[in-house]
Amino acid sequence: xxxxxxxxxxxxIPGCPPGLEYLTQVDQLLIKQKVELAEALIGFESxxxxxxxxxxxxxxxxxxxxxxxxxxxxxxxxxSFTIHVVDNNGQKVITITRPLNCTACCCPCCLQELxxxxxxxxxxxxxxxxxxxxxxxxIVSDENNEPVLKIHGPFCGWSCLPDVDFEIxxxxxxxxxxxxxxxxxxxxxEVFTDSDNFGIQFPMDLDVKMKATxxxxxxxxxxxxxxxxx
Numbered sequence: 001x002x003x004x005x006x007x008x009x010x011x012x013i014p015g016c017p018p019g020l021e022y023l024t025q026v027d028q029l030l031i032k033q034k035v036e037l038a039e040a041l042i043g044f045e046s047x048x049x050x051x052x053x054x055x056x057x058x059x060x061x062x063x064x065x066x067x068x069x070x071x072x073x074x075x076x077x078x079x080s081f082t083i084h085v086v087d088n089n090g091q092k093v094i095t096i097t098r099p100l101n102c103t104a105c106c107c108p109c110c111l112q113e114l115x116x117x118x119x120x121x122x123x124x125x126x127x128x129x130x131x132x133x134x135x136x137x138x139i140v141s142d143e144n145n146e147p148v149l150k151i152h153g154p155f156c157g158w159s160c161l162p163d164v165d166f167e168i169x170x171x172x173x174x175x176x177x178x179x180x181x182x183x184x185x186x187x188x189x190e191v192f193t194d195s196d197n198f199g200i201q202f203p204m205d206l207d208v209k210m211k212a213t214x215x216x217x218x219x220x221x222x223x224x225x226x227x228x229x230x
Contacts, residue, residue, distance in 0.1 A: 019093030125213030178202035
């Protein structure tokens, strides 16, 4: 095993989808999008690839978008997608699916959403956009479509900031329990690519299914607000 990879736990944990056992041991993740040479040089949109790491920089999972060329080039960041998350043994542990919906902020009837499955075929959570004219808002629901958490982005004018935080809140919006942070990647990467880095922080004892759903929420935020052909 590579020293930069965490071991895949062999022991099953009750109530934890197989392959997600390691998530019970962490309270933060780093998501690093890989730079694609074709995108940087000629603006050709390719399938997104991500490395998901722990706080020590060790690889926990890898994520790969599955999409066809026509959809990527014609629909851009609005595109539907399926993202497969695999562990260090190449085993699929999470599948994230986003349907094609309108992205116009003035159209509250076609808001963004995605479904998170773990293992593939078994739904563990949903992320749905809430309509708001000035700031991004989302509701995170469990496998039964019961709302569990909210995600609120900053008020208007935030898109020019190098670092942006999306707060993870309880349903009453009183307590912040974590955040999803878009991190500055350096001038060249910001200008010439749409490659981004994110950090996710959540309580250690958060349901592992919700932790997996937060990974999906991070991908949705990336596509909606930071995935653009610069």
